[in-house]
Amino acid sequence: MDPAELADRLGRWSAGRGPLYLLLAARLRRLVDEGELPPGTALPPDRPLASALAVGRGTVVAAYEQLRLEGRIVRRQGSGTRVAGPARATPQETTGAPVFLHLLEPRDDDVILLACAAPTAPPPIVLSAYERALTRLGAAAEETGYHPAGHPQLRRAVADHYTRRGVPTHPGQILVTNGGQQALSLLARAFVQPGGTVLVEAPTYPGALETFREHAAHLRTLPVGLDGFEAVLRSSSRRPELAYLVSTHHNPTGAVLPRLARRRLAVAAAAAGVPLIDDEVLAHLAFPGHHTPPPLAASEETTIAVGSLSKSVWGGLRIGWIRAPRPAADRLARLRAVHDLGGSLPAQLAAAELLPHLEAHCQDMAAERQARHDHLAAQLAQHLPEWRTEPVTGGQTLWVRLPHGDGDSFNQVALRHGVAVLPGSGLDASGGSRQFIRIHFLATPETLTEAVHRLTTAWHDYGRRPEQGKGSTATRSMAV
Template identity: 55%
Template sequence: MESLTSRLGRWSAGRGPLYLLLAARLRQMIEDGLLRPGAALPPDRTLATALAVGRSTVVAAYETLRQEGKITRRQGSGTRVAEAALSPVSNTPEKATGPTGVRDTSNPLFLHLLEPAHDIIMLSCAAPAGPPPQLVDAYRSLAFPSDADLGYHPAGVPALREEIAARFTARGVAIGPEHILVTTGAQQALSLLTRHFVTPGDSVLVEAPTYAGALDVFREAAGVPLPVPAGADGIDVTAAERAMAAERPALGYVISCFHNPTGGVLPPLAGRRLVEAARRYGVPLIDDEVLAELPLSGPAPRPLATFGDVISIGSLSKLLWGGLRIGWVRGEAGLISRLSRLKALHDLGSDVPTQLAAVRLLTDLDELLSTRRARLRTCHDHLRAELERLLPSWHCPPVPGGQTLWARLPHGDGTSFAQLALRHGVAVLPGAALDITGHSNAYLRLHFLHEPAVLTQAVERLAHAWHAYRTAPPQPRTGAALNAIVV
């Protein structure tokens, strides 16, 4: 059930009766091979509850597909995909997972990017909108390399590696450029590290909740996430030590500073314990620093890497603009050399003009971040004030940094409410997409990157959706009227 509701994605974001929108999405999944012939579909009431719609919406959607020959419905055996439901072009198992069995994504975060909708306020994808003017200036003033430069730099343009290394040194981690690999965003950095360390069946220590994109990467590599609770003070280090001692995972992944989604920060003493435990049990430890330089006040906490052998990943995409696909890995020189060879297999190196522009941006990054932090602080306070005004029953504590709030609903679950919120014009990320333990079902992740006026409109839409969620969902027309619509 959870897999189906996740893969349904933004099914309710179009125009028209809900039962037709649901039927259209299920039809597409059947024709694409994501629902195989003979596969059982959830009972009417079960699916209706998961999607926060009336039972008659599901009944009408199923009936539409039954009339088309896409599904069969029999008392005692339930609802199943018809044996001849697939179209000829998708009648192969490769359609479901790709030609080599590679998984695609059902992550709502990515589906919101893959399936954009009109007039939806996006509180789900937390990335800065629009390039800063300094990026435009950086491109205008590019100084390209000499004619002798082929433009292939698998490890990254030397000048950029030097700038990133210098920034780590200034933050208390003294390194040279040989310790830096430039990647196409932090997502590629995480993918390369996973390919290097994780083989099918290996366990990967993760926080619960954590960044949903990381879970997708580990699953794509056939790794088995090993969850450890995380909260306002970061990962539960005692539980992490026990998990490492018992399971000896192939990799550990944490967000020690301004955790995504909770906003938590791992205290220094706990950070030292975690690093020492990873060393003791031979677990390579990744610290995702994508948000580490976004405190809402005061200086950023010291990097986890100051305590020992930690692999750091970072990015300019969250600091400046999502379209600036510059990320990096910081690690031991031998690891960087091996990752560079692995990256060369995939793309021979990231885009050179973008790297050259990034060199210019890094020289002015402190000034750029000062402006961005002030704006984030204003928007953080505004979003919390609007939530308190219109949704006072929600629990939404302040965060010390980053760009998201972790809101707990007083009742119900985030997945079903997220579907209902989408129909009211606002996309939010349910906690279930971020936590494989199921303990975050009552949570939503909300970002505060929009302008205050847009955040106010988003909360107003959430309030209308919450009112509808607390009452019985409206029922679509049934009986003769429904049959007339179907005909």
């Protein structure tokens, strides 16, 4: 593509504060994601594009590097810079796919999806909750159905849910959302300015990284648990605009942040005035006999909690929420009203019926989830003993370290053998974790056995490939 043509498409990308390369990367990212720069498009070299934009070459180099780490572009010496992936790749050849590709383009082949960790069918508790909700809906009078902050009954149910967990909560502190992903998007829109710093764990939930990148955030990484958070606050001349972590059954490692570490983190964030988001979507998924520490919000009222029924019950409900200090909750409600006047009323009423029974439901399912975890772990130990995993006490996924090569190139081989895994690089904003993959254990034992059989065949095939240790240049894959 001609540099002047791309400069024209970029338009006024430099408006706003923050490092220019982040603003340029954000604009390029949007052009790629919206299809204005299709896969395979050749992008201008660094110097000509910098000249057309009247910026330093370093700005273009840094922006390209940011997009390369995200897997949106490919840079190879001698062949230039291109938007990742062929125009219409086959499933076996796909690279640089969006994080939610499997949702946008459902597969109809025989690929076992170990990348998407979510319940695959609504449990009976959902059906009975809808039956009660529809009865209540039929008796409703003078109900417009518009509730940008959420239906009052559901807001009370979520507030009571936190109060039972030792965090007294008023319904006015609750904003109901269409799932946890919308909750993160609203929080990013409310708190993150282009170029602002967001502290994240490395690795972490890829949907959060996508959301923060969409708002042109500078992602600064810390180890799991935001280890080193206090030191960053002391040494940084510029206060982070936001901090995000998954404190319980961490996605992807399964780690649980200890009680004392939770309190120190929450207190430090409150003292520095940094909004701290605790993603609790997986908090109720402990195995039998394992009890998780109280929410971070139990230590400091300023902590913002994000919850959802997608992982603990069923994603088709599309019910999530934000628990925040009252002023922040009011601000988020006003922000949501501009874009969305509220979610499905039947779903919200069903969720309100379901929430008082959430803990019991998760406990009922815990033994089966652990059995499937144990089955997958045993299969991996038997057939792929060189792969390394850390034990987990709950959650839905295993974080696997490959003995050689990288998750990006192995995923392509695994796809050709009929199984999809999630490469670790897409979960790590630092560019690390390339030697890891994430796989879930929610499938039936029979499916997990077949998946490991295919992974074993793929691994043997991968080991025979001379390029397997070199890694791939496009990294993103499909996951939630």
